[in-house]
Amino acid sequence: MRPELLKGHLDSVLLAVLEGGPRHGYAVIEALRTGSDGAFDLPTGTVYPALHRLERAGLIGSKWQTVGGRQRRSYHLTPAGRAALREQRAVWEQFSAAVTALLTRHTRPATT
C-alpha cells in the first residue's frame, strides 16, 4: 500500500493502537504493522515523529522509564485522545460506508 494513502489517517490509527493500553514506540509500530496485516509498513524511524506530534496536541501522553539501564518512553491515550478517537472513528465509518457503496456499485448506464 502506498504510504501517502495512510498519511491523512496515521493519527487515527496510532490512537487506535494505543486504545488497548500504554505501549512503547516500537510496540506501537509493530502493532501498526501486524494489525494491518503488513499493509502499513512505514520506515519505523518515521513513525516516532507522528507520536510526538500527537503528544504535542495533548491526544497522547508519554512517560520515561529506565529498563535494563536503557531509557524507554511509553505512550498512553489521554482523555482528549480517547474522545478524538471516538469522533474520528465515527467520521471514518460514515466515510468508508459511502465510498464502499460507490466503489462496489455495479456500473449502470447513466440516465439523462
Next chain:
Amino acid sequence: MTTEAQVSGYLTRVAAELPGPRRHRARILAELRDGLDHAVAAHTRTGLPSDQAVTAALDEFGSPHTVAEAFAPELAIAYARRTVAVFILTGPLVGIWWLLLLRPDPWRTGALALLLAIPVLPLIVAAALTAATTLATTGRLIRWLPETAPDRAILAVGTVAALVLLGDAGIIAVYAYSGGPLHPLAFLAILASLSRIVCGIVTIRHTIAWRARVRGTNG
C-alpha cells in the same frame, strides 16, 4: 563490526543530521536506541544471526537521512515554541526599564500618551501577538485551532525577532535623539535592549537556516 558499533554508528549519523534543541535531540536518540534494541531482538527471534538482525533492524528504521528528515518538522516546532516563549518571558525584563524611564507624566494619561512616550509600542505589541499566536497554534490548542505548519512557525519566530529588534533599535534611537540623560535607569534600559538586539540577530540567522530545512513541510 559489532552489533553495538553498528547501532551506535547509525545513531551517530542520525544525530549529525538532526537539527534543533539539544534536549529534544537527546531524547529522540534515546528513544530510537530503545526502538532499535527492540527491533534487533524481534529479528533475532525470527532466527536471524545477530549481525543480520541488526542490518534488518536498521533497514526497517530507514536511512539516517530519512529518519532525520522525518523528525525535522517536530524539531522545528520545538525550536519555534521555545524561542517565542523566551521572547515572551524576557520581554518584560526589557520593557520595564523603558516604561519606568519614559512613562508619561502624570502616569495615568491613557494609551495615546503612552504611545507618544514609547513610539515603538505597536512593534512590541505586534511581536507579542505573533508570539502568542504561534504558541497557541502549535500546542494543545491545535485540537480546536488551525495548526501552524513548521515552516510558518519558523517564519513567525523570524518575524518576532525582527519586530523586537526594530523596536529596541528604535527606542534607543528615539532616546538618544531626545537627548535624555544617561542615568542608571537609561543605562539599564539601553543595555537590556542591546542584549535583545543581539538575541534577535542570532535568532534571525537561525530561522534562515531552519527555513531552508523545513520549507514545504506540513508536519
